[in-house]
Every structure is written in structure tokens, then in C-alpha cells.
Amino acid sequence: MYKFYFLISLCFSNPIWATQYQSPNDFVNDAFSGKPPTPQSLWVTPALKETVANILQHKPGFMRTRYWQADNKTVWILKEIGKTQLITVGIIIQDNKIQNIKVLDFKESRGWEVKHSFFTDQFKSITMNPDLSLSQRIDGISGATLSVHALTKTAKLALFFNQQINQ
Amino acid sequence: MSHFSRAFSKLLYKGHRHIGFAISLVLILLSLTGIALNHTSELQLDQRYIKSPFILDWYGIASSKNPKSYAIQTHWLSQLEGTLYLNNKAILKAKEPLIGAISMTDFIVAAFPNTLLLLTPEGELIESISKANIEKIALQKNLIFIQNQQQIYFSSDQLLSWQKTEQPPDAWALPSLLPSAMTEELKQKSRERILDYERLTLDIHSGRFFGAWGVYLMDVSAILLIFLAITGVWFWLRHSIKRINKKNR
Numbered sequence: 001m002y003k004f005y006f007l008i009s010l011c012f013s014n015p016i017w018a019t020q021y022q023s024p025n026d027f028v029n030d031a032f033s034g035k036p037p038t039p040q041s042l043w044v045t046p047a048l049k050e051t052v053a054n055i056l057q058h059k060p061g062f063m064r065t066r067y068w069q070a071d072n073k074t075v076w077i078l079k080e081i082g083k084t085q086l087i088t089v090g091i092i093i094q095d096n097k098i099q100n101i102k103v104l105d106f107k108e109s110r111g112w113e114v115k116h117s118f119f120t121d122q123f124k125s126i127t128m129n130p131d132l133s134l135s136q137r138i139d140g141i142s143g144a145t146l147s148v149h150a151l152t153k154t155a156k157l158a159l160f161f162n163q164q165i166n167q
Numbered sequence: 168m169s170h171f172s173r174a175f176s177k178l179l180y181k182g183h184r185h186i187g188f189a190i191s192l193v194l195i196l197l198s199l200t201g202i203a204l205n206h207t208s209e210l211q212l213d214q215r216y217i218k219s220p221f222i223l224d225w226y227g228i229a230s231s232k233n234p235k236s237y238a239i240q241t242h243w244l245s246q247l248e249g250t251l252y253l254n255n256k257a258i259l260k261a262k263e264p265l266i267g268a269i270s271m272t273d274f275i276v277a278a279f280p281n282t283l284l285l286l287t288p289e290g291e292l293i294e295s296i297s298k299a300n301i302e303k304i305a306l307q308k309n310l311i312f313i314q315n316q317q318q319i320y321f322s323s324d325q326l327l328s329w330q331k332t333e334q335p336p337d338a339w340a341l342p343s344l345l346p347s348a349m350t351e352e353l354k355q356k357s358r359e360r361i362l363d364y365e366r367l368t369l370d371i372h373s374g375r376f377f378g379a380w381g382v383y384l385m386d387v388s389a390i391l392l393i394f395l396a397i398t399g400v401w402f403w404l405r406h407s408i409k410r411i412n413k414k415n416r
Contacts, residue, residue: 039327063293066327
């Protein structure tokens with residue numbers, strides 16, 4: 001219970017080294033060439049909650065997530081804890097494959113290397129296996145293990161959510 | 168060995184024993200708090216709070232401020248010392264100042280300068296929505312209004328999308344005075360959510376818990392520990408050399 005309370009509380013604490021690389025709105029605008037569709041919402045129902053908890057390896061701190069969808073493209077803005085702070089990640093999925101993943105906001109004091117394209121490019125064209133694992137292995141970065149895990153989890157979560165809305 | 172060096176060695180040995188005995192308690196305290204600090208996450212020291220009135224009084228912690236509260240239908244949403252309360256239940260931490268709250272049948276919205284929180288009627292977080300420079304919030308005819316940098320927007324779809332409008336709502340959400348019994352309850356609860364176990368353990372470890380003299384005591388203990396380590400190695404070396412010499416004779 002304490003851990004859950006702590007995770008939720010992180011949504012509203014901003015350490016001095018917090019860096020926003022791009023606002024979620026700008027990311028969504030860029031993804032749809034300046035003409036984003038109306039956002040929609042996916043509720044984390046009790047049926048989904050267990051799988052979401054398995055992917056995140058903790059109880060989800062939210063009950064609803066928003067997404068933008070046009071043609072075969074969906075865009076997700078997801079937040080996940082690195083070590084002690086939340087990392088906001090934008091993910092574009094095209095035809096059930098990750099087209100782009102970008103760190104939008106990084107509040108951790110370490111592990112910021114995950115924002116670089118040499119790392120995020122590994123996610124391009126990745127899909128989700130039936131056992132909820134990613135179709136390709138993601139190489140880690142020394143000293144940024146927890147941030148790497150956080151990004152990997154958000155990628156899995158976005159692919160899982162994408163599967164749910166396309167069912 | 169000269170008389171002087173024998174007397175010096177005897178003094179060192181006596182000092183080693185007496186100092187070792189004298190700082191043994193401090194050493195145990197340092198070791199225990201050090202082990203605890205090494206396992207802060209596992210022991211959740213930063214997520215558990217001290218409730219002992221004696222320790223809180225010792226730290227001079229008193230919640231003197233009144234909470235900022237908004238009446239939402241039959242409930243109260245309040246913020247005190249960075250914690251958001253639904254009636255008397257702490258629901259989450261929020262460092263930004265609460266600037267308004269409204270409630271509909273299925274959800275509550277708490278507004279902060281850069282965030283809107285969509286909550287269930289029980290206070291569970293549904294979604295945290297980033298929105299910059301929010302100044303006010305209002306509810307009118309099932310539409311949620313916000314004012315943001317002199318622009319007014321409204322949402323009709325549970326905060327999923329916003330439309331600009333020139334027509335402001337009749338009234339914006341304003342803070343209200345929380346009943347005094349609940350105010351006192353929140354103040355007490357808030358007081359018990361300020362000092363966490365990690366802070367206390369750190370303060371005991373550094374000696375700050377015992378005031379300025381506690382820090383000096385830990386400093387002196389650290390110096391004496393260095394003395395013990397050096398003299399301990401010295402005695403061991405001297406003893407080993409003596410033993411080797413004896414064997415060689």
C-alpha cells in the first residue's frame with residue numbers, strides 16, 4: 001500500500017533536475033503532421049489490470065490512459081518510474097509495430113542516456129510476442145539499467161494497449 | 168625497549184581498551200543505522216512516517232496551517248502540507264498548490280497550476296492530465312471549465328478534449344472553510360506525515376537527532392574509531408614481529 005501511495009505521489013513531485021525534452025502535445029502534433037485526431041481513452045478494467053501489473057511489475061497508478069488514433073497509427077503518452085521518479089515516454093505505433101519511441105520528460109538524476117536515438121532506435125519495428133515479450137532483445141546501457149527497464153516496460157505497455165483497442 | 172617506549176605502549180594499550188569500551192554503544196548505533204540506511208528501499212524507510220508525539224515534539228513539528236479546502240457535493244477535498252485529502256482520508260501527495268475542485272456523479276477533478284487530476288468518488292486516481300498555467304476551474308451544466316492564461320476552455324468528455332469559449336461560467340470553484348473538527352483531524356494527520364523513518368535514521372546516524380552536541384559526539388567517535396583502528400593494527404604488528412623474532416631465536 002505504501003509503495004502504491006509512493007508511486008502515485010511521484011506524479012506530482014518535480015526535482016530540480018527534471019528536464020522536459022518535448023511536450024506531450026507537441027509529440028502528438030508531430031506524430032500526425034500537425035493534425036492530431038481527438039484523443040480517446042482506454043480504461044484499465046479489472047480484466048486488463050493484472051496484465052498491466054505484470055508488464056509494469058507493480059500495480060498501475062492509473063485507471064485510464066488516453067491515446068490518439070488515425071488509420072493504422074496510434075500514439076501513446078505513458079509514464080513509468082525509473083528509480084524514484086517518473087519518465088514520460090511518447091510512443092508511436094504503426095501497423096502494430098513501434099515506429100518511434102521518445103523520452104519526453106525525464107525527472108531521474110541518472111540514466112538520461114536512454115533519451116538518445118542510439119538507444120531508442122532499437123525499438124523501431126518491434127512487435128509484441130503472444131507471451132507479452134518484445135520481438136527483439138533490447139541492449140541495456142551501463143549505469144542506466146532502471147531507465148532502460150522503464151522504457152522497455154512502456155514499449156510493452158503501448159503494444160499491449162494497441163492490441164486491446166484493435167481487438 | 169626503553170622505559171619511555173614501554174610506558175607509551177602501555178598507555179596506548181590502556182587507551183585502546185578504554186576508548187573501545189567507551190564508544191562501543193556509539194559504534195553499535197552507527198552500525199545499525201548504517202545497515203538500515205543501506206536498505207532504505209527494502210525497509211520502505213522513506214515511505215513510513217513517525218507518529219510518536221514525543222519524537223515529533225522533539226523535532227518541533229507542529230502543523231499550524233489550516234488546510235485549503237473545497238466543498239464538492241457532500242465531500243471535502245483539502246490540501247495540507249503537500250498531501251491531498253478526500254474528507255479525512257489522505258489520497259495522494261501533491262506538491263503543487265490546489266487551486267480548485269469540482270465533482271460530478273462519477274468523478275472528482277482536482278485542479279493544480281499545471282495538472283488536473285481525475286479521481287474516482289473514492290479518491291482513486293483515474294488519470295493525471297498535464298495542462299499548463301491553469302488558474303481556475305468550474306462546473307456548469309455538466310461542462311468542466313478552466314481558465315488558462317486569460318483563455319477559457321471547456322470539456323464535455325471527461326477531460327479528454329478542450330474547446331475554447333468566450334463565455335465564462337457563472338461561478339468558479341472557490342475554497343471554503345472546512346468544519347473545525349475535520350480541520351483538527353487533518354492537522355493531526357498532516358503532522359504525522361512529515362517526518363519519515365529515513366530522516367530519523369539519518370539524523371541518528373549523523374548525531375543531529377541529539378542536537379549540535381550530537382554531531383560533535385559523532386565526530387569525536389569517528390576520530391576515536393580511527394585511533395582504535397591504528398592502535399589495533401599497531402598492536403597486532405608488534406605482536407606478530409615479536410612472535411617471529413622468538414621463533415628465529
